[in-house]
Amino acid sequence: MDIHQLETFLAVAQEKGFSRAAARLRRTQPAVSQVIRRLESDLGEPLFERSSRDGALTAAGELLRDYAQRMVKLREEAAGAIRELKSLERGRLQIGANEYTCLYLLGVLDRFRRQCPQIGVTVRRSLASKIPEEVAARGVEIGILSFRPGGAEMKAIAVYTDELAFVVNPKHPLAGERGVAIEDLGAESFVAHNVASPLRRQVIAAFARHNTPLNMGVELPSLEAIKRFVAMGNGVALVPGLTVERELASGELVKVPVEELRFERRLRLVHARRATLSHAAVAFLKVVRSLAAERGWPYEFRQERPGEAVRGRLDGP
Numbered sequence: 569m570d571i572h573q574l575e576t577f578l579a580v581a582q583e584k585g586f587s588r589a590a591a592r593l594r595r596t597q598p599a600v601s602q603v604i605r606r607l608e609s610d611l612g613e614p615l616f617e618r619s620s621r622d623g624a625l626t627a628a629g630e631l632l633r634d635y636a637q638r639m640v641k642l643r644e645e646a647a648g649a650i651r652e653l654k655s656l657e658r659g660r661l662q663i664g665a666n667e668y669t670c671l672y673l674l675g676v677l678d679r680f681r682r683q684c685p686q687i688g689v690t691v692r693r694s695l696a697s698k699i700p701e702e703v704a705a706r707g708v709e710i711g712i713l714s715f716r717p718g719g720a721e722m723k724a725i726a727v728y729t730d731e732l733a734f735v736v737n738p739k740h741p742l743a744g745e746r747g748v749a750i751e752d753l754g755a756e757s758f759v760a761h762n763v764a765s766p767l768r769r770q771v772i773a774a775f776a777r778h779n780t781p782l783n784m785g786v787e788l789p790s791l792e793a794i795k796r797f798v799a800m801g802n803g804v805a806l807v808p809g810l811t812v813e814r815e816l817a818s819g820e821l822v823k824v825p826v827e828e829l830r831f832e833r834r835l836r837l838v839h840a841r842r843a844t845l846s847h848a849a850v851a852f853l854k855v856v857r858s859l860a861a862e863r864g865w866p867y868e869f870r871q872e873r874p875g876e877a878v879r880g881r882l883d884g885p
């Protein structure tokens with residue numbers, strides 16, 4: 569039993585005759601009769617009263633008509649849903665990010681939702697090290713990372729370059745300085761993130777190279793908590809610049825340049841190289857590209873080639 573047979577069966581039932589059904593379907597009457605005979609053979613039951621001139625249905629035919637109507641309608645609904653996906657009238661985009669990289673997404677998602685309001689978006693928070701696995705397993709369609717994933721099965725698009733920021737409370741003695749050296753920070757109490765990361769390792773190594781103690785007096789579980797704690801007047805912090813744009817603009821925190829700690833971190837959108845992206849994902853990437861074209865550096869949209877030399881001292885797993 570296939571959908572074509574059911575459509576032919578419904579046409580005969582609705583037109584109350586094989587000849588009228590054949591005319592409606594633009595087929596010959598023998599062809600329509602053959603389809604019905606094959607369907608009856610598959611089911612093992614007659615569907616039409618052959619003695620009747622008006623195409624009356626048997627009990628089996630009456631029962632099948634209800635199911636056939638539902639199946640044909642379901643086929644039409646499925647085809648309509650596919651058309652809506654293509655026209656971006658429905659769908660859902662799944663993105664993997666962590667606390668930091670999610671901040672880059674906000675501006676992109678704001679524009680994406682304005683252009684495609686019918687597309688739902690779910691941003692799943694995950695450890696950065698787990699996001700490539702989730703993309704490969706199709707748990708999310710797109711991931712955003714601050715390092716380049718290993719292997720050639722991922723396609724990576726560089727989208728933003730961030731810089732490490734040394735921030736203090738506006739009343740801190742260093743707040744008015746135009747710049748300080750790393751050696752000047754040996755007596756400071758740093759509020760640090762308690763999760764190991766490439767950024768943390770690079771900072772520790774930099775202090776060691778300059779024979780300067782790094783005093784991490786307080787460790788907190790989130791960047792938001794670190795910013796608030798420093799803004800309250802508790803110590804100093806080194807955080808990604810993207811995470812403190814609002815606080816710097818409002819004056820809650822002050823950024824003080826430290827030449828020895830000028831580390832860059834490149835953000836990348838990644839997806840499975842062999843995956844067929846959904847229409848929603850394709851539209852999302854178009855928004856990312858247009859945003860980069862309008863705003864310029866540090867925004868960009870550049871596909872990275874496998875094996876491409878890494879730029880920026882904080883790139884890496």
